[in-house]
Amino acid sequence: MDAENSTYGNGSEESDERPVELSREIELDSGPEEAWRALSEEDGLAAWLGEDVEADLEPGGAIRVRDGDGTELDGFIEAIEPERNLTFWWSARGEESSRVVLELEPAVAGGCVVRVTETRPLRALERELAEITGMFALP
Amino acid sequence: MNVDTDLSEGSAGALFAVLADRNRRRIIERIVDEGPATATALSRELGITRQGVAKHLGGMAEAGVLASTRTGAEVHYRLVPGALEPGTEWLTRVGREWDLRLDALKRHVDG
Numbered sequence: 001m002d003a004e005n006s007t008y009g010n011g012s013e014e015s016d017e018r019p020v021e022l023s024r025e026i027e028l029d030s031g032p033e034e035a036w037r038a039l040s041e042e043d044g045l046a047a048w049l050g051e052d053v054e055a056d057l058e059p060g061g062a063i064r065v066r067d068g069d070g071t072e073l074d075g076f077i078e079a080i081e082p083e084r085n086l087t088f089w090w091s092a093r094g095e096e097s098s099r100v101v102l103e104l105e106p107a108v109a110g111g112c113v114v115r116v117t118e119t120r121p122l123r124a125l126e127r128e129l130a131e132i133t134g135m136f137a138l139p
Numbered sequence: 140m141n142v143d144t145d146l147s148e149g150s151a152g153a154l155f156a157v158l159a160d161r162n163r164r165r166i167i168e169r170i171v172d173e174g175p176a177t178a179t180a181l182s183r184e185l186g187i188t189r190q191g192v193a194k195h196l197g198g199m200a201e202a203g204v205l206a207s208t209r210t211g212a213e214v215h216y217r218l219v220p221g222a223l224e225p226g227t228e229w230l231t232r233v234g235r236e237w238d239l240r241l242d243a244l245k246r247h248v249d250g
Contacts, residue, residue, distance in 0.1 A: 020229065022230050024238060024241055025241075026241040028244075028248050030249050038244060044247075047243070047244075048246075048247045049240055049244075068239075098233075114244060116240075116241065118233055
């Protein structure tokens with residue numbers, strides 16, 4: 001990630017950085033093949049990711065999601081690996097981009113697990129950590 | 140997760156520990172959405188034991204995330220302004236969004 005021009009943090013890899021990372025998972029009774037259709041097709045995504053989804057599902061392709069509350073999230077596809085993962089970046093207007101990784105794993109009894117991890121770019125993370133640690137005056 | 144050890148007072152880590160537990164997230168979300176609440180009301184609404192709620196509330200009050208006000212026999216817990224800003228506010232909001240989306244995904248695929 002591009003840390004150039006960053007005025008926050010000391011740049012040390014070893015510092016006590018707590019990544020701002022959100023992770024959730026859900027177990028599906030359906031197998032990876034069925035679940036993948038809901039991740040890899042525009043209509044499939046539109047059924048659950050937002051009210052309205054436009055996506056060009058290939059690396060570099062654009063993705064636009066309109067959320068239930070009217071928020072529009074714009075971004076692009078980073079990677080797509082059949083029945084394994086879909087990775088994209090998105091952001092609401094004027095907000096920091098975040099990276100979303102949706103992973104698919106086969107589970108016992110023919111089902112599968114869908115795991116989502118959403119993280120924010122390094123620069124925002126550094127700024128937030130500075131604010132949090134500053135607020136609490138950690139040594 | 141043990142509230143007593145994870146929510147040590149005044150550390151940045153305490154804020155993340157608060158939201159690492161699903162029931163604590165639910166308590167925070169309920170208070171964020173609908174305002175101050177008593178342990179009894181939270182226990183009833185969220186289906187968590189009264190004892191469990193009391194333990195979480197105590198831990199989060201010690202961590203400086205929640206503050207309490209006694210009115211007669213009732214103790215209301217409210218969010219301390221700014222306590223969850225900025226990173227954890229994002230975690231709460233985005234986490235809730237994904238909870239809804241993944242539920243919708245399950246309904247769509249399995250339904």
